[in-house]
Amino acid sequence: MKVMLEVAGVSKRFGGLRALDGVSFSIAEGRISSLIGPNGAGKTTAMNVIAGDIRPDSGRVLFDGEDITGLRPYQACWRGIARTYQLKNIFPALTVYDNVLAGMLKERGTVRSKESEVLRILDFVGLRHRAQVLARNLPPLEAKLVELGRALATRPKLLLLDELIGGLMPSETEQICTTVMTLRDEGYTILQVSHEMGPIMQTSDWVVVLNKGQKLAEGTPNEIRCDPDVQAVYLESGGEMDE
Numbered sequence: 053m054k055v056m057l058e059v060a061g062v063s064k065r066f067g068g069l070r071a072l073d074g075v076s077f078s079i080a081e082g083r084i085s086s087l088i089g090p091n092g093a094g095k096t097t098a099m100n101v102i103a104g105d106i107r108p109d110s111g112r113v114l115f116d117g118e119d120i121t122g123l124r125p126y127q128a129c130w131r132g133i134a135r136t137y138q139l140k141n142i143f144p145a146l147t148v149y150d151n152v153l154a155g156m157l158k159e160r161g162t163v164r165s166k167e168s169e170v171l172r173i174l175d176f177v178g179l180r181h182r183a184q185v186l187a188r189n190l191p192p193l194e195a196k197l198v199e200l201g202r203a204l205a206t207r208p209k210l211l212l213l214d215e216l217i218g219g220l221m222p223s224e225t226e227q228i229c230t231t232v233m234t235l236r237d238e239g240y241t242i243l244q245v246s247h248e249m250g251p252i253m254q255t256s257d258w259v260v261v262l263n264k265g266q267k268l269a270e271g272t273p274n275e276i277r278c279d280p281d282v283q284a285v286y287l288e289s290g291g292e293m294d295e
């Protein structure tokens with residue numbers, strides 16, 4: 053199994069707060085890995101470090117065997133890392149079509165030459181019939197799918213999905229889970245964050261648990277479900293380990 057991403061001893065402080073404290077884990081190519089943990093555990097900070105939005109105080113990030121620590125977000129994107137954000141982050145005044153097209157800005161070629169790829173992605177996320185709708189008018193599920201579409205348009209190898217599942221109706225959550233597993237089956241490598249344990253356990257090949265900036269455990273969904281340390285942290289934080 054090939055390692056696509058390695059986070060090695062990464063630390064990041066915000067003032068006196070250790071948001072990440074010597075965190076190490078690896079992500080295997082072609083798998084769905086998940087970062088879980090209570091609020092404030094450091095999950096989004098880890099995503100930010102990997103995507104270049106935040107420079108760690110110490111530690112390294114290796115992608116495809118190369119050191120990418122401290123690269124700018126656009127440089128990480130060029131290497132093949134794309135992300136969606138915990139908070140809605142689409143261009144509200146642009147259409148669905150143009151939001152996805154925006155993911156292809158780094159590529160050469162005319163707007164016209166990119167049309168077939170944009171339409172292919174809109175078909176994949178099920179939004180071709182919504183292509184001319186302004187993004188600000190979209191309901192939550194469609195907004196998330198547009199963001200995913202824009203990330204796919206950058207032609208990534210690694211997709212970082214921060215709470216892509218979350219705040220949705222059960223049938224919508226199921227749809228996102230199916231989409232994420234389809235992407236894995238098409239060869240994408242995925243690192244996702246979610247609060248919703250059911251979908252995480254259902255879709256993940258590997259789970260890394262963070263708590264208070266440190267890695268608490270990692271393993272298969274079954275190993276994590278049975279881990280007493282993980283159960284204790286979730287009970288303490290009022291979360292649910294059950295599906």
Ligand SMILES: Nc1ncnc2c1ncn2[C@@H]1O[C@H](COP(=O)(O)OP(=O)(O)OP(=O)(O)O)[C@@H](O)[C@H]1O
Pocket residue numbers: 066069070071089090091092093094095096097098138
């Ligand atoms: N830019 C920042 N400045 C100051 N503190 C920050 C900043 N970003 C994150 N933090 C703090 O770092 C800690 C980890 O935050 P992070 O967003 O990584 O947690 P998380 O695991 O994603 O939590 P959640 O489940 O609520 O999304 C939190 O205590 C948070 O308040």
Ligand SMILES: [Mg+2]
Pocket residue numbers: 095096097138
């Ligand atoms: Mg977060």
